[in-house]
Amino acid sequence: MIVVIGKSGQLAQELHLLDSDLICLGRNDINLLSREDVFHTLNKLSPDAVINASAYTAVDKAETEEEQAFLINAEAVKFLAEYCEVKRCHFVHVSTDYVFKGDKGSPYISSDIREPRGVYGASKAQGELYLSSIINTSACIIRTSWVYSSHGNNFVKTMLNLMTQKDELGIISDQIGTPTSAKVLAQACLAAAKNRVCGIQHWTDLGIASWYDFALAIQEIAFEKGALNKNIPVRPINTEQYPTPAVRPKYSVLDKTKNSDELNVENAHWRVHLSTVIDELIEKK
Template sequence: MRIAVTGQAGQVVTSLVERGALTGHEVIAIGRLQLDLADPVSVMRALKVAAPDVIVSAAAYTAVDKAESERDLAHAVNGKGAGAVAQAARALGVPLVHVSTDYVFDGMADRPYGEGDPTGPTGVYGASKLAGEQAVLATHGENSAIVRVAWVYSPFGANFVKTMLRLAGDRDEVSVVADQIGNPTSALEIADGILRIATNLLADSSPALRGVFHMTARGEASWADFAEAIFAASAARGGPSASVRRIGTADYPTPATRPANSRLDCGRIARVHGIALPEWHRSLDTVIARLIAGVN
């Protein structure tokens, strides 16, 4: 299977390239020099040259706080850009897997969100990602799977796990928000799930395999819980560790509002695509081992 994925250095893209090589799939990462999501002409040209069997739309504007002051850019990339990728997939006659986020919800529910729950993003980033979902469904919905993920980390790029380890290297205590909960999810596991979805879409034209899906690791945690698990796993391998001071969201103000509840119900993707990501502690252990060993 030949997969073209938008982006080059992101966590999901890098994980897809690695997992593709391990499973015998050719994954072509197309960076901004060849494909600019704000330029639909470049999107079509780059994807046509790649001649893929499947397209994965993973590139995005992800600066959650900065998006509050760069609304037009965020919507150009995450909204119109996603639509341009969908248009290219439709023109090429290939399936599309589009990566989205838990930020499309307001985070006020008292249970994990299902795919059919009402959306209601509270910030520009979430609104731009929701616009991207809508553009994909309107343009190529008959042959697309939208995959919402959350709390992504990996051995690659910038993420919460690497930030915690860096902070633990120069301080004994780290303050971490304890009143936001979600499903910490390894990009390596997300990549495995995307490869499974891509394979299913190529093999079966059933509408049931298309549409919106939630895909996160099993189990939940607050950011503070997550940090404590990171430090415990790191300490077990002789890496940096620190104690966690639990604080509230109000104690750590940010330009963009974070969802208090980012938990996603992944029952549909398990039933339809046969995908159930591992429990998050197990995946975290794998990533920590690589980071402590300097493997990335």
């Protein structure tokens, strides 16, 4: 049996669609901030593997809610890791490109030094460190970035809404990364759990993009498919023109070439996956 932590998130929803036999736990089912409750709840289920898809992801808010970010992204991971180590249960933990500083200029490999620039990245990096220090053998960290789907709140859905409401948009063009379909990320997480893949893996869609590139593609594909009835001007702006409380990495492309062969999931360019998600959004209307 595989237990998924983080029932309401877009990744957990995709995991459940992928395999309805998964047991998904939300905040009403398990108290991640209590080691006792984590052990008590998981003991009743006795899973073979745990996929941690829960996280504090409010990047800007984390700058003023540091304690909360570290509790969810680090302390909760520690409790889950301790359970999995004691019970010899495989642990798959989802992390982020924000553990890196973003100034390398080439894709980050799994062994690159963690140098987070903000509270969110620091809390996720601490979670990784806890996991690595607690579990000696059966654990996998999957780092990802720019996750989107037809569920919940994400950049794709925000852009589509703004493009129906605004006459023009300015989108940041000097932050470079890779979008990630939650559906295909879910496939990678499930493969890691079932095949007991270990170590640090990187998973995103293929290709690279700026947020500006991503926004242009969203409008182009959505207009072609009839999800938008007009095109509006989308202009590139730099980070300095759109200041935020948290500092974002300027270049956080993740290198996937060193991933385990056991993480055998067919991938595609981010535009291909984006087209699929927009189809799903149209079907939901």
